[in-house]
Amino acid sequence: MKKQIDTRSDTVTQPPLEMRQTMVTAALGDDGYRDDPTVLQLESMAAEICGKEAGLFVASGVMGNQLALFTHCNHGDEVILAENCHIVDHELGASAVISGVQLRTLPAPDGMMSPDAIKAAIRHCLLPKTKLICLENAHSLGIVHPLEYMAAVRKIADENGIAIHLDGARLFNAALYLGVEPKVLASYADSVMFCLSKGLCAPVGSVLVGTREFIAKATPRRKIMGGEMRQAGVLAAPGIYALQHMRARLQTDHDNAQLLAQLLAQQPALTVSPEKVHINMVYFGEAVAGSFAKIEQAFMQAGILFNPAEHGVMRLATHYGMEESDVRFVVQTIAAALA
Numbered sequence: 650m651k652k653q654i655d656t657r658s659d660t661v662t663q664p665p666l667e668m669r670q671t672m673v674t675a676a677l678g679d680d681g682y683r684d685d686p687t688v689l690q691l692e693s694m695a696a697e698i699c700g701k702e703a704g705l706f707v708a709s710g711v712m713g714n715q716l717a718l719f720t721h722c723n724h725g726d727e728v729i730l731a732e733n734c735h736i737v738d739h740e741l742g743a744s745a746v747i748s749g750v751q752l753r754t755l756p757a758p759d760g761m762m763s764p765d766a767i768k769a770a771i772r773h774c775l776l777p778k779t780k781l782i783c784l785e786n787a788h789s790l791g792i793v794h795p796l797e798y799m800a801a802v803r804k805i806a807d808e809n810g811i812a813i814h815l816d817g818a819r820l821f822n823a824a825l826y827l828g829v830e831p832k833v834l835a836s837y838a839d840s841v842m843f844c845l846s847k848g849l850c851a852p853v854g855s856v857l858v859g860t861r862e863f864i865a866k867a868t869p870r871r872k873i874m875g876g877e878m879r880q881a882g883v884l885a886a887p888g889i890y891a892l893q894h895m896r897a898r899l900q901t902d903h904d905n906a907q908l909l910a911q912l913l914a915q916q917p918a919l920t921v922s923p924e925k926v927h928i929n930m931v932y933f934g935e936a937v938a939g940s941f942a943k944i945e946q947a948f949m950q951a952g953i954l955f956n957p958a959e960h961g962v963m964r965l966a967t968h969y970g971m972e973e974s975d976v977r978f979v980v981q982t983i984a985a986a987l988a
């Protein structure tokens with residue numbers, strides 16, 4: 650059977666066989682009673698990796714982010730965040746539904762808000778009161794924000810008694826790019842969510858980490874969100890495998906994305922900035938109108954799965970299961986379509 654190349658996202662990764670096998674042998678309990686040993690092991694591993702006191706296993710990245718907002722904030726509080734972050738753009742207004750917070754979005758070129766703009770946006774009046782700043786690193790634009798930026802925002806948060814939540818869906822990609830331990834990035838935030846089910850290839854799940862007190866407050870809120878699971882060790886076990894065995898290979902995804910960007914940069918009909926490809930995602934635009942339509946047509950004919958262009962950009966993701974030869978095939982398909 651012909652291999653299907655899937656450029657849509659790193660969420661399409663299939664768990665390797667050894668990861669699947671951990672599901673069969675995982676020790677299980679009822680996580681509603683907090684006695685599933687495999688879930689507890691994953692949570693303490695996640696906390697230790699992030700340098701936090703405690704962790705909580707959740708079904709998805711969206712759930713982890715929304716649970717963080719729900720736990721940090723009260724109804725009517727204000728949250729400062731980038732206008733192009735995942736919580737604003739891709740979580741279907743969940744923070745209005747679940748936490749009843751007001752999102753104060755700020756302009757954010759490359760996903761980064763200006764520290765001065767954050768400072769100016771903070772409100773100390775009775776309501777809405779600024780309660781939280783959300784950061785996203787790596788940003789889903791494929792860009793990693795430097796530690797200096799994280800430090801500048803941390804300083805503002807501390808000066809104003811405001812908490813920071815880090816959407817670290819791709820925390821390990823960001824840490825790898827910066828050449829630091831994940832706990833260094835996590836140290837700038839009060840709570841961090843990271844995903845197991847993207848480049849790390851676990852089938853399901855994310856972990857929210859923070860202080861013991863924060864996680865104790867988050868636990869009943871997770872139940873309110875319908876997120877209390879039972880023998881969830883079958884899902885936590887691949888997560889443990891992912892943390893133990895899949896982190897180092899993210900470099901391959903970064904290398905493949907950089908190769909893809911470099912090769913696309915040779916196409917005059919496209920615009921791409923390889924220096925902005927920090928992790929496993931390549932965004933590119935059209936220098937010649939109609940190029941996206943040609944590429945999409947060629948992808949369909951070649952059986953390459955893709956997300957259609959949106960707002961004038963197209964994104965291709967690299968991940969486990971996509972080899973360098975697949976990247977070259979994708980580029981050949983694009984080059985032939987544009988020739």
Ligand SMILES: Cc1ncc(COP(=O)(O)O)c(C=O)c1O
Nearest residue numbers: 709710711712735789816818844
């Ligand atoms: C930056 C970011 N945050 C959160 C999420 C949500 O993760 P999930 O799809 O597991 O809900 C994603 C998903 O791609 C993401 O890119």
